[in-house]
Amino acid sequence: MERIPILRMGNLLLVTIQVDMHDRLAMTLQDDLTERIVRDNAKGVLIDISALDLVDSFIGRMISNTAAMARVLDAQTVVVGMQPAVAITLVELGLTLHGVKTALNVEKGMALLGKTNF
Amino acid sequence: MSAALNTAVAFDTALLERNSRLRTSRSTLPLRSDEDVVGLRRHVRERAVAIALSLVDQTKLVTAASELARNTIKYGGSGEVHLDALEDGFKRGVGLIFVDNGPGIADLEMALRDGYTTGGGLGLGLGGSKRLVDEFEIDTRPGEGTAVSIVKWKR
Numbered sequence: 321m322e323r324i325p326i327l328r329m330g331n332l333l334l335v336t337i338q339v340d341m342h343d344r345l346a347m348t349l350q351d352d353l354t355e356r357i358v359r360d361n362a363k364g365v366l367i368d369i370s371a372l373d374l375v376d377s378f379i380g381r382m383i384s385n386t387a388a389m390a391r392v393l394d395a396q397t398v399v400v401g402m403q404p405a406v407a408i409t410l411v412e413l414g415l416t417l418h419g420v421k422t423a424l425n426v427e428k429g430m431a432l433l434g435k436t437n438f
Numbered sequence: 439m440s441a442a443l444n445t446a447v448a449f450d451t452a453l454l455e456r457n458s459r460l461r462t463s464r465s466t467l468p469l470r471s472d473e474d475v476v477g478l479r480r481h482v483r484e485r486a487v488a489i490a491l492s493l494v495d496q497t498k499l500v501t502a503a504s505e506l507a508r509n510t511i512k513y514g515g516s517g518e519v520h521l522d523a524l525e526d527g528f529k530r531g532v533g534l535i536f537v538d539n540g541p542g543i544a545d546l547e548m549a550l551r552d553g554y555t556t557g558g559g560l561g562l563g564l565g566g567s568k569r570l571v572d573e574f575e576i577d578t579r580p581g582e583g584t585a586v587s588i589v590k591w592k593r
Contacts, residue, residue, distance in 0.1 A: 340479060342472035343508070374479060374497060376504040377562045405497040413501060413566035414552050 324349045326356050332433060333360065333395075334426075336368040346382040353386055357393045364433035365390050368426055370401025380415040387420045397421065400429035447518050447537045449583030453575060456587055457533050460524045469536070470516040475507045478519060482534065485521060489530040489592045499532060499590040502567040506536045506586050509563050513556075514538025514584060524589065531572075531591040542580040 322345055327334040333356055335349070353365060367383065369375065375383070387397035398421045402410075410417070423429035467478060482503045486496040503519075510517040517538030524531040543549045550568065555561035564586075568574040573589035 340476050342476045344472050373483070374500050374504060376501050376508075377566065378504075378508060403497075405494045408494050409497045409501045409570065412498065412569050413505075414562045414569075415566075 321348070323352065326352060328356075328360050328362070331360070331362050332364040332366060332430070333357065333362045334366050334368070336371070338371045340372075340374070341379060343378050346379055350382050350386050350389070354389045354393065357390055357395045362395050365395055365397040366426065366429045366433065367397065367399045368401050368429075369399060369406075370403065370425075372406065373403065375402070375406050375410055375415075377413060377415055380410060380413075380417060384417055384420055391419075396433055398423050398429040398432050400424065400426050447539050447583065449537050449539050449579075449585060451537065451577040451583070451585040453535055453577045453585040453587045454520065454537070456535075456575065457522060457524055457589065460526050460531075461522045461533070462525050463523045464520055466518055466520050468516070468518050469507050469510045469538075471511070475504060475511070478507050479504050481521060482532065485523070485532045486590070489523075489532060491532075491590065491592055495590060495593070498570040499534075499588075502570040502588055502590075503534055505563040505567045506534070506588065509586075510536045510538045510540075510584075513543075514540030517583075524591075526591075529591055531589050533587065533589045535585060535587045537583065537585045539583045542582055542584055543576070543578040544580060546576060546578060 390397045400423045423432050482500050520535040522533035524533050548554050550565045552565045553561045571588040572591050575587045578584040
């Protein structure tokens with residue numbers, strides 16, 4: 321089955337979404353991430369969406385849910401690299417990703433997750 | 439012929455020909471699976487680029503298409519989408535019409551409201567899509583089907 325790879329760096333998990341995700345793939349990623357948070361004892365999750373040219377309500381909800389699940393599992397989530405056109409569209413659509421931390425790029429996202437995490 | 443008949447949507451709606459005067463071409467794609475939604479997004483992006491929509495307008499149109507295609511599959515069971523190239527004088531646009539033979543929308547006013555959902559989603563699909571495009575029309579009849587027509591014009 322098709323899967324989006326999850327990389328581990330110290331106690332951070334790094335996901336770079338580089339394909340146009342269909343709904344099942346998004347759900348699989350959500351399941352995989354929560355499982356890996358527990359298995360790898362991760363304290364932070366960094367989701368890089370800079371390659372995504374679209375975030376619709378389904379993908380947006382997956383991101384929100386993943387962040388909420390991670391929080392319950394004692395891990396922080398930061399979404400990085402959202403394209404400006406995607407941000408404009410997302411807000412106009414009515415999705416503000418409430419409760420999800422964001423950063424402009426991976427470096428800033430890492431900083432947000434805290435150096436103590438390395 | 440029989441294969442085409444099997445997949446054709448039979449919902450008879452005036453929306454299909456709403457912009458026929460401005461239409462220069464039409465192609466039709468089936469909407470049955472997640473992969474069809476992803477495929478449609480790619481097709482719509484190509485159309486949007488072809489008429490030189492701005493990146494923001496491209497993204498809005500593709501996002502609206504993704505929402506409505508998912509609705510067609512989720513609530514209509516399956517359906518199809520017509521991709522129209524439109525020309526109004528020197529103005530060019532992309533028109534999309536989503537059609538299904540599903541149960542129809544019982545309360546359209548509610549369905550257009552943000553946060554209202556009968557399917558466990560966020561309830562942003564219809565109302566949200568409407569905000570992302572220039573023209574938005576729905577024809578729905580209980581027990582017959584639903585058609586949603588959207589247009590994005592090159593500004």
